[in-house]
Amino acid sequence: MSDTNTNRPSHRLFNVNGDGDNARWTDIGVAWATKDGKGYTLILNAIPVNGRIVMRTNDEKDTKKGS
Known part of the structure; x- marks a missing residue:
């Protein structure tokens, strides 16, 4: 396992x-x-009960987060 x-x-x-x-x-x-x-x-800070989970590369410029 990686060192997180x-x-x-x-x-x-x-x-x-x-x-x-x-x-x-x-x-x-x-x-x-x-x-x-x-x-x-x-590492999850929340577990959704509906919708879908999307994993994206960690890009500081990502405008999707929180929108």
């Missing part, structure tokens, strides 16, 4: 409700690739 305390997360996790311009994106956590590259370690 020293590395910047490679991905962010969002709960997405709706589609297209009407979609609501809520930031719910982060993810790191495992050392062996065969999976990801997830």
Whole structure:
């Protein structure tokens, strides 16, 4: 398993409700690739009960978060 305390997360996790311009994106956590590259370690700040979870690369300029 990767050391999640020293590395910047490679991905962010969002709960997405709706589609297209009407979609609501809520930031719910982060993810790191495992050392062996065969999976990801997830840290969730919330567990959605509806919608879908989308994992995107961690880009500081990502405008989807919170919109």
